[in-house]
Amino acid sequence: MEQQASSCVGVAEADEKLMKVQSAISQFKMIKGALIPVLHEIQDIYGYLPEPVLQIVSAELNLPMSEIYGVASFYHFFSLTPKGENVVHLCLGTACYIKGAQGILDRLSTELKVPVQGTTEDNKFTLEATRCLGACGLAPVMTIGEKVHGRLAPNNIPVILKEYK
Amino acid sequence: MKLLTDLEAIRTLTQARLDNRRITGESPDSISFRSVMVCGGTGCTSSDSNQIIAKLNQEIAGHGIQRQVEVVRTGCFGLCELGPVVIVYPEGIFYSRVEVQDIPKLVETHLLQGKPYEKKIYEKTKQDGEILNFEETEFYKKQVRIALHNCGVIDPENIDEYIGSDGYQALDKVLKTMSRQEVIDTMKQSGLRGRGGGGFNTGLKWEFAAKQDKEQKYVICNADEGDPGAFMDRSILEGNPHSVIEAMAIAGYAIGSNQGFIYVRAEYPIAVQRFMKALEQAREYELLGDNILGTGFSFNIDVRLGAGAFVCGEETALIHSIEGHRGMPTPKPPFPAVQGLWGQPTIINNVETLANVAQIILKGAPWYASIGTEKSKGTKVFALGGKVVNTGLVEVPMGITLREVIFEIGGGIPGGKKFKAVQTGGPSGGCLTEEHLDCTIDFDTLTSLGSMMGSGGMIIMDEDTCMVDVARFYLDFTRDESCGKCTPCRIGTKRLLELLDKITEGKGSLDDLEKLENLSVQIKNASLCALGQTAPNPVLSTIKYFREEYLAHIEGHKCPAGVCKSLISYEIDPDLCRGCSLCAKKCPTDAISGELKEPFVIDTAVCIKCGVCFDVCKFEAVAIV
Ligand SMILES: Cc1cc2nc3c(=O)[nH]c(=O)nc-3n(C[C@H](O)[C@H](O)[C@H](O)COP(=O)(O)O)c2cc1C
Ligand code: SF4
Ligand code: SF4
Ligand code: FES
Ligand code: FES
Numbered sequence: 017m018e019q020q021a022s023s024c025v026g027v028a029e030a031d032e033k034l035m036k037v038q039s040a041i042s043q044f045k046m047i048k049g050a051l052i053p054v055l056h057e058i059q060d061i062y063g064y065l066p067e068p069v070l071q072i073v074s075a076e077l078n079l080p081m082s083e084i085y086g087v088a089s090f091y092h093f094f095s096l097t098p099k100g101e102n103v104v105h106l107c108l109g110t111a112c113y114i115k116g117a118q119g120i121l122d123r124l125s126t127e128l129k130v131p132v133q134g135t136t137e138d139n140k141f142t143l144e145a146t147r148c149l150g151a152c153g154l155a156p157v158m159t160i161g162e163k164v165h166g167r168l169a170p171n172n173i174p175v176i177l178k179e180y181k
Numbered sequence: 182m183k184l185l186t187d188l189e190a191i192r193t194l195t196q197a198r199l200d201n202r203r204i205t206g207e208s209p210d211s212i213s214f215r216s217v218m219v220c221g222g223t224g225c226t227s228s229d230s231n232q233i234i235a236k237l238n239q240e241i242a243g244h245g246i247q248r249q250v251e252v253v254r255t256g257c258f259g260l261c262e263l264g265p266v267v268i269v270y271p272e273g274i275f276y277s278r279v280e281v282q283d284i285p286k287l288v289e290t291h292l293l294q295g296k297p298y299e300k301k302i303y304e305k306t307k308q309d310g311e312i313l314n315f316e317e318t319e320f321y322k323k324q325v326r327i328a329l330h331n332c333g334v335i336d337p338e339n340i341d342e343y344i345g346s347d348g349y350q351a352l353d354k355v356l357k358t359m360s361r362q363e364v365i366d367t368m369k370q371s372g373l374r375g376r377g378g379g380g381f382n383t384g385l386k387w388e389f390a391a392k393q394d395k396e397q398k399y400v401i402c403n404a405d406e407g408d409p410g411a412f413m414d415r416s417i418l419e420g421n422p423h424s425v426i427e428a429m430a431i432a433g434y435a436i437g438s439n440q441g442f443i444y445v446r447a448e449y450p451i452a453v454q455r456f457m458k459a460l461e462q463a464r465e466y467e468l469l470g471d472n473i474l475g476t477g478f479s480f481n482i483d484v485r486l487g488a489g490a491f492v493c494g495e496e497t498a499l500i501h502s503i504e505g506h507r508g509m510p511t512p513k514p515p516f517p518a519v520q521g522l523w524g525q526p527t528i529i530n531n532v533e534t535l536a537n538v539a540q541i542i543l544k545g546a547p548w549y550a551s552i553g554t555e556k557s558k559g560t561k562v563f564a565l566g567g568k569v570v571n572t573g574l575v576e577v578p579m580g581i582t583l584r585e586v587i588f589e590i591g592g593g594i595p596g597g598k599k600f601k602a603v604q605t606g607g608p609s610g611g612c613l614t615e616e617h618l619d620c621t622i623d624f625d626t627l628t629s630l631g632s633m634m635g636s637g638g639m640i641i642m643d644e645d646t647c648m649v650d651v652a653r654f655y656l657d658f659t660r661d662e663s664c665g666k667c668t669p670c671r672i673g674t675k676r677l678l679e680l681l682d683k684i685t686e687g688k689g690s691l692d693d694l695e696k697l698e699n700l701s702v703q704i705k706n707a708s709l710c711a712l713g714q715t716a717p718n719p720v721l722s723t724i725k726y727f728r729e730e731y732l733a734h735i736e737g738h739k740c741p742a743g744v745c746k747s748l749i750s751y752e753i754d755p756d757l758c759r760g761c762s763l764c765a766k767k768c769p770t771d772a773i774s775g776e777l778k779e780p781f782v783i784d785t786a787v788c789i790k791c792g793v794c795f796d797v798c799k800f801e802a803v804a805i806v
Contacts, residue, residue, distance in 0.1 A: 048523065049485075049505030056447065056486050090507040090664075091488030093447050109409030110607065110640050111566030113654055122791050126769045147491070147658070148409040150449055152566045153224045153261025153573050162450070164227030167262075170796050 036061050037069055041076045050077055051087055055094055064095040092146075100135040100142035102180045104128075105159045109148030112156040116169075120156050121145060123170040127177055140181065188344060188353065188466075188474075195345025201251070202334055204273035204314045209295040215250050216270040217292070218333065222257030222419055223412075223451055225264035230254070232281050233265055240288040250292055256332040256420015259574040260320060263303060268333070273314025277303040305592075319589055320571050325552065327560050328376075328413075328536040329576045332420030337455055340462040343423040349468050351539035352427050355434055356476040359542075364435040365391060368538070370546035372558030377403055377494070377531030378609065378635050378711075380557075380624040383538075386528055389518035390436040393526035398438035400429050401522065401529045403499060404445035404452070407491035408607035409658065410638035413562040414532035416574055418445065418452035421536065422459035426482060428530075428538035430469065433480040436528055441482040444499050448489065457484060491608075491662035495710050496529045498664065509664045510710035531636070533562055553579035557623035561637055567604075568643040570595050577622070584618040587641055598643040602726070605640075606633030608655050608662075609715035611722025612648065631722045633715070647744035648727040649734055653681040655719035663712060670713030673704035677720060684731065686747040687738040694731055698724060743805040746790045750806055753794075755780035757802035764794035764803060 040057035044050040054073055058065055065088055074081050088094045106112075106121050125131060128141050135142040151157045154166025165176055202216045219225075219234050237252045258266050263277035267287075274297050276287070283301055290298040297312055305320070306313045315321055326332075335342035343349070355364050369384030390398060402425055406414040418425065429441040445453055460482055463469040471479045485503050492498050493508035500522050502508035521527025537559060541549045553559050557579040563586065566572050570592030577586060583603060587593070594600050602612040611632035613620070620626050624634050642651065660674040680697050683689045701717030708714045724731060733739050740748040753764070753773075758780040765773040765781055772788040775781030780802075783794070795803045 047483075049503050051505040052488060052502065053485065056488070087505070087507055091490050093487075093489035110604065110638060110654070111410040111564070111572070114567040114640055114642060114646060114651075119792055119796075123793070126791060126793075146448070147407075147489075148411070149223075150406070150412040150415040150446075150452075151224045151227060151261070152410055152412055152564055153264070154227065155566060155572070164223070166224070166227055170793060 033061050034069075034072075037072065041073065045077065051079060051084065052091075055084075055088060059094055062098075064098050066098075067096075100139050102140060102160050103142045103144060105144050105146040105149065107147070107149045107151075107155070107157045108145045109152065109155075111148070111152035115155040117156040119170050120158065120168050120173065123173045124158075124177075127173055141177075188349065191341050191344045192347070192350070195341045198251075199335065199342065199345045202253075202270045204316060205271040207271055209272070212271060212295060213249060215292060217250060217252045218255050218258075218268045218270065219252065220256075220258050220261075220264060220266040220333065221254035221337075221451075222261060222264075222416055223449075224257065224261030225266055226451060228265050228278075229281060230265040233267070233279055233284060236281050236284040237288065240285055241292065244288065244293060246292060253336050254338075255334065256337050257416040257574060258333040259324075259329070260571060261574070262572045267301075268315060272297070273316060274312065275303040275306050275315035275318070276301040319592065320573070320575070323581070323585060323590055324576050325560050325578050326576050327540050327549075327552075328417060328533050328562055329420070329574070330540070331424065332416060335421070337420050337422055338458055340423060340459065340466060343421070347543060348423050348539070349427055351542035352430050352434075352468065353474055355431050355542055356474055356478050361391060361435050361437065364431065364542070367542060367546045368435070371541045371549040372546075372553075372556075373534065373537055373541060373549065374557065374624060375531055376533035376537075376561065376636065377529075378408075378606075378633070380634060383530065383534055386518060386530075387432060387435050389516065390438075390526045390528045393519060395526050397440070397523075397525045398436055399522045399525055399527040400432045400436065400438050400441040401496075401499065401503070401527060402429055402441065402443040402532060402535055403494060403496070403529050404443055404449075404456075404532045405487045405494040405499065406446060406449075406532070406636065407494040407662075408636040408638050410566050410607060410640050411564045411636050413564055413574055413637055415449050415452050417532050417536050417562075418449070418456050422452075422456045423463065424536045424539055425456070425532055426459055426463050426469065428535035429482055430473065430480045431538055431542065432528060432530065432535070434478055436526070438526075438528075439479045439481065441480065442485055442503055442522070443482060444485050444487055444493070444503060446489070447486040453484070453486065460484070490664075491658075492664045492710070492712055495712060498710070499529065500527065507664070509666050510712075512709060533637070554621065554623045556625055561622065561634065563637045563639045565591050565639050565641065567640040568594055568598065568646065569641040579623045580621045582619050582621055583613065586622065586639065587618070591641065594641065594643050596643075598645065600641070601644050601646055602642045602648065602651075603639060604632075604642065604651065604719070605638070606635030606715075606718070607638045608659050609633055609711065609718055610635045610638075611718045612642070612651065612726060613722075614726045631718070631725060633718070645742055645744070647685075647740055647742035648723045648730050649681065649685055649740075650742075650744045652720045652723045653678065653685055656681055656716070659712060659716040663716075667707070667709045667713060669704045669707035670709070670716065673700060673708075673713070674716050676700060677704070677717065681720070684734050685740070685745040687734060687745070689731075689735045691735060694724065694735065749790065750785050751783055751788060751790060751792070751794060752804050752806050753781050753783055754802050754804055757800050759800050759802070761799070763797050763799070767793050767797050769793065 156168045157166045267276040287298040373383045374380040498508040498510045517527040562576045656678040663670045665671045760778040
């Protein structure tokens with residue numbers, strides 16, 4: 017019974033997401049160069065670019081899948097695989113690097129037991145290295161979800177990660 | 182809806198309010214109104230400046246002094262490292278690292294009793310028992326703020342405040358009193374050169390596009406800011422978004438375009454959101470759209486989000502990206518000014534470049550040209566980062582020396598360390614040394630020294646920075662970011678990186694050093710776009726100025742700065758070790774063993790050189806050797 021209810025919710029959620037995708041597509045369909053804005057919306061909705069959704073985009077925008085993949089794989093911001101609940105973006109921009117971002121990255125990797133680009137087994141975290149988050153004054157910097165953590169030292173890492181566990 | 186007369190009325194009304202936000206030197210007991218400016222830039226927002234604003238408003242309401250105080254959320258003040266930053270006018274008191282729990286006391290002491298709240302006053306504004314206003318500190322004294330002039334002064338989300346600070350007056354002037362050619366001539370005479378890296382004369386670029394006899398033309402604002410370690414464009418969009426909108430409209434008028442695009446990084450959510458809000462307000466006031474200010478001129482701006490590819494900052498690649506394709510560069514000519522977006526004449530300007538435009542129109546080309554050097558006019562915004570005391574955003578007149586920026590404004594190197602190098606120009610630039618500190622900063626001097634102005638990242642390095650590792654870092658970046666279209670760039674950067682890896686691992690030979698140099702020259706000559714053409718610069722400049730350091734890695738198998746992992750190891754000094762066992766507890770690989778209260782030892786065969794023991798040891802007993 018309970019299971020059924022939850023799967024109903026799941027379906028409703030999925031429908032809602034698809035509706036958002038549809039509305040994004042119709043919003044951008046008329047403009048030239050619609051593909052990238054549409055991919056942004058999809059990534060916003062799902063956290064990555066699921067293949068079935070890209071199929072819809074292909075049909076609606078009249079673009080071959082090969083072109084969509086070509087674009088999606090070119091840009092670092094787009095991901096074709098799902099990510100963990102919390103995406104940790106550690107900045108490896110110059111200002112952060114000079115202030116020891118590599119040490120922070122190593123520590124994150126040890127604490128989470130995943131390499132860069134990896135997702136933890138419990139699906140809680142995905143660890144990513146990124147280029148300049150534009151908060152260089154606080155170097156070294158990382159974001160977890162929307163939250164920015166600055167002035168990091170390796171020892172802060174376990175404490176910060178705990179907040180998200 | 183809002184028209185010319187309305188604009189004047191808003192200006193007069195708001196101007197009076199903005200007038201409160203300056204340092205007057207009034208004695209504290211005669212002050213009847215205060216402005217509390219809270220930084221809402223990315224740095225400070227990340228350290229909870231929004232909660233600080235909420236608490237301020239709550240406390241102020243609690244004391245019933247809403248009429249004597251205004252609280253304003255502004256853009257970045259520049260000293261982000263000290264954030265969250267709060268400045269109180271008219272005294273100009275600078276509070277740093279303010280926390281929510283400080284607010285009740287701050288309100289009570291400063292806003293009620295008129296006494297500065299000592300506990301959070303920025304240390305450097307205290308001098309001989311007196312408290313200086315922030316403009317008198319070393320950090321601000323030498324700055325000349327043109328592109329950043331409204332950042333930290335107005336509420337970026339309130340178009341009235343921009344108008345009150347003479348906003349949209351330049352657009353009004355241009356549309357009503359100047360011909361297109363006059364606008365272009367003004368820009369040319371000002372000597373403004375593009376701040377996005379190339380340094381091309383802005384007026385000339387506009388003139389090329391203006392001369393094209395085409396129905397449809399485009400204006401693009403390049404807000405991709407791919408340079409790692411630079412955040413001036415972001416800060417301008419966050420702190421003064423209307424200045425960019427106004428300039429794009431002026432550019433549109435000058436070249437005969439009715440459509441603009443801003444290409445902004447998706448990684449900059451606050452900037453994107455503020456810019457969108459500003460667009461909405463400008464449309465509502467009919468300062469964008471059809472028949473602007475009743476002059477018959479129409480102009481619109483659309484936003485396009487970048488998707489994290491550095492090469493998309495290159496103008497032809499950016500155009501392809503807006504068109505919906507992979508952002509790969511194409512050869513020039515044809516230049517975008519002739520054949521750009523969808524084949525139409527297009528000008529692309531950087532955010533900081535545009536932020537200067539309205540000021541130039543209002544104050545005149547001679548005013549702008551009087552600042553700076555013979556061939557580099559005006560000011561440049563730098564993002565000071567790395568091993569420098571005052572990390573942050575500074576705007577200085579061209580022609581200032583590196584020493585002034587690093588040691589006077591930047592406050593020198595922290596922790597009593599020695600200055601080693603300064604890197605300008607990001608991945609396209611190079612490293613300069615002690616002997617260049619008295620060189621002036623302008624486009625041509627930096628280029629002649631083998632570095633570059635670039636977009637304005639300025640990274641300071643101290644004795645703990647390994648220059649070979651820095652070169653490796655940049656090559657890793659450019660290799661990763663190469664679009665892959667041309668072989669010299671795609672494969673060349675990979676080979677360069679491999680050679681550098683080899684050297685940092687202590688496996689390099691003198692032969693490799695020579696290979697590095699030869700390959701660098703070939704990549705520079707044979708690549709299509711400036712990414713490949715400049716990628717070897719960090720290698721060449723570090724070899725040129727820090728050759729001994731390469732030799733130390735190659736011949737001595739040592740990393741003098743103690744950075745390159747393969748060439749260092751961790752050791753516990755038995756004389757300093759108190760046997761507290763903290764390191765052993767924290768070591769992820771159980772490489773440390775020992776008895777409590779006895780010196781501990783590291784098994785180098787098991788150690789992965791993570792440095793945790795070094796960080797945790799309270800007695801500095803762990804050493805890098
Ligand atoms: C690889 C590469 C990346 C670039 N990235 C940027 C950038 O992020 N922002 C920018 O304004 N210009 C960037 N440029 C320079 C632009 O191509 C272009 O010259 C500039 O936007 C023109 O504006 P300006 O004349 O106002 O400087 C880049 C150039 C190259 C070759
Ligand atoms: S030089 Fe590099 S980045 Fe530029 S077009 Fe060639 S491969 Fe692409
Ligand atoms: S460097 Fe890391 S692995 Fe090596 S001994 Fe220290 S804590 Fe253990
Ligand atoms: S270099 Fe890390 S935030 Fe800019
Ligand atoms: S973000 Fe607050 S001072 Fe820069």
